[in-house]
Amino acid sequence: MMPNILLIFADQMTWDCLGCVGNPVIKTPNLDKLAHSGILFRNAFSPNPICVPARASLMTGNYPQVCTKIKGNGGRTKPGQVLLTEVLKKAGYRAYASGKLHFVPYSPPGTPRLVHGFEHVDLCESGRIIAMCDPEGKKSID
Numbered sequence: 001m002m003p004n005i006l007l008i009f010a011d012q013m014t015w016d017c018l019g020c021v022g023n024p025v026i027k028t029p030n031l032d033k034l035a036h037s038g039i040l041f042r043n044a045f046s047p048n049p050i051c052v053p054a055r056a057s058l059m060t061g062n063y064p065q066v067c068t069k070i071k072g073n074g075g076r077t078k079p080g081q082v083l084l085t086e087v088l089k090k091a092g093y094r095a096y097a098s099g100k101l102h103f104v105p106y107s108p109p110g111t112p113r114l115v116h117g118f119e120h121v122d123l124c125e126s127g128r129i130i131a132m133c134d135p136e137g138k139k140s141i142d
Contacts, residue, residue: 002091002092002093005088005093006034006038008031008034009055009058011051011100018031018032018035019031019032020032020035020036020040021035021040021042047063047064048063048064048071050072050073051073051100051102052068052073052074052075052102052103052104053068053070053071053072053073053075055101055102055103056068056075056077056103058084059077059081059083059084059085059116060077060081060082060083060084061082061084062081067081074104075104076104076114077103077114077116083116083117084116084117085116085117085118086117089117094119095117095118095119096118096119096120096121097115097118097120097121097122097123098121098122098123099122099123099124100123100124101115101116101118101121101123103115103116
């Protein structure tokens with residue numbers, strides 16, 4: 001039986017924002033439980049502090065300037081990059097994403113978008129899609 005893999009990729013957090021790494025003020029009991037029962041990367045770093053290139057690097061294993069050809073925010077992952085989801089699928093896993101992907105290009109709701117090989121996604125893109133598709137901010141809830 002293959003073990004489940006849960007990869008949590010957080011934005012806008014410094015390394016010391018979790019109770020499991022010794023923060024005495026911030027309470028993160030659920031993340032602490034996950035960290036204690038799994039693997040906590042204590043010496044990990046991001047090759048870019050900006051969300052889109054950081055995620056592109058995570059998905060490809062390459063620096064942003066290699067996988068997107070730019071170092072700044074934005075940039076589509078270039079064809080021919082081996083994706084983490086492809087490697088996992090070849091090993092028999094199913095890839096599911098929840099939260100925000102911030103892969104470029106964004107697409108309006110109801111239209112296909114770049115998901116880097118995830119079989120299913122449930123997304124919340126921090127208002128970016130809504131702002132692009134509804135600049136006046138009139139959200140409709142279906």
